[in-house]
Amino acid sequence: MDTIEILFCAIFLSIIYLYYRFKNNYTYFERNGIPYIKPVLFFGNVADWVFMKKPLPVVHFELYKKLEPHSFAGVYLGGKKTFLIRDAELVKNILVKDFACFRDRGIKRDPHDILSRNLFMMRGDDWKNLRIKLTSTFTSGKMKMMFPLVDECGSRLHEKMQKITDTDILIKDVCSRFTTDVIGSCAFGLEINSLDDPDSEFRKIGNRILDSSFTPVFRSIMRNMLPAVAKLSKHLHTDTTVQDFFVDLVQKTVKYREDNKIKRGDFLDLLINLKNDTSSQKSNDQQVQEDLTKFLDQLGENHVKSNIAMTFELMTAQCFVFFIAGFETSSSTLSYMLLELSQHQDIQQKVRQEIITVLQKHDNQLSYDMLKELKYLDLVIAETLRKYPITGNLVRECTQTYKIPDSKTIIEQGTPVVISILGIHHNEKYYEKPNDFYPEHFTEQAKSKRPNYAYLPFGEGPRICIGERFAKMQIKVGVVNLLKDFSYHLSPKTKLPTQFTAGATINDVKGGIWLQCRKL
């Protein structure tokens, strides 16, 4: 046999092997009496994602609807068996009550990738120790300290809006320039001013990380569906340009601050304090104590000692995750909110009136405490995140074999579990008008009528989003500056109903959200 023939035989045998492996896998749920939807060979139940027609959370949402009325079901991510959770009570078990069996997200980290040592991707005790360490950086006290930095970016956003009235604007672009400036200032101590300089290096890096084009989706597919093949190429894991950018930036900034004894009260300062703090983890801050007590109660543990050292690399990875989590999620939320407010002028007017009334009460001086008085805005933000939960899904890996309560079903160790936030948030069992924009879904009375775990934009349990307070602060500062002197109207360029571009989240609308901003 010559080389070509050997190669041909090897490919042929590999296809036969894969065919039987996939076929055998695909009988798992049927054999175990678990509800499922017939998979397509090689692609399982997610072909629309693999072919980049829809984001993965939207594919899971469609499966969620098809699998009514089951409280859980089996779906195949390519050849990988996965459990899809449909019921809010079962969500509580997975995320909180039985957290010990679902501690990790199952993300495969590349040991060469410094940036992957971030809280989101960490596993097991490394994650727990890091979370304990970082809890003190996200208290209300720390948010209050950072508020002036956010407020400054808010004022620049207001100035920017004055200059772009009466034209069609891509609102996501404006909002993400604002949130890039905020996180650049709070996590890296930089005045980026991407509101006036759209080509700033920081924004380019942000776009590179979140680009919803083929490459990131392809990488994600490879890592999740064919990890062995993904390992063959280091480039599928690590974008060295991004890594070098952040390592260099954090190194230089930390050195400059330490050499010149500069304090700004931002995330980087807090991380430098953690790096230099060799004392015990006990803090006198009452909210740190409260947050840690809740966290440890949920973990079923009682000692707070974290034995992880805040090294320089660990700091860089946290700044990196605060950057990605900080600018994209909040700017998408702001854009979706303005999309809805443009279609519901009565709600827009009510939010604006509340802002004006509260501002007047405080001599037009925005402050952190004042944000708490914007009660109707709270409902509008909550409803935006219900209708458009940016991550769309929550993912856990089963870390200890688990029996689903009141059933005979066993989830084997290593199996991914997906909670469809989109599915739960659009289920009429929990929401009176799931497809409408209806802030009254969040009145105290309406909330008391549904299970707590039917609202999950920031996740739940010990792995809940650590940046929730920061996110709400920057969203509110953004809305105040966007609405107090301007009104928003839908441009004919926006394609309705909205469709999302393929990607790991639902942060982009096909064709973009085009609005017109008018000075009042």
Ligand code: HEM
């Ligand atoms: C609207 C804005 C945001 C939304 C909707 C959001 C949503 C989420 C969700 C759904 C999770 C997963 C929770 C789970 O698995 O139970 C998460 C985790 C996380 N988020 Fe956010 N997030 C936002 C803003 C932020 C900000 C501003 C930061 C940091 C500055 C941040 C940092 C993180 C981190 C570090 C984690 C991982 C937590 C852990 O595993 O312990 N997020 N976020």
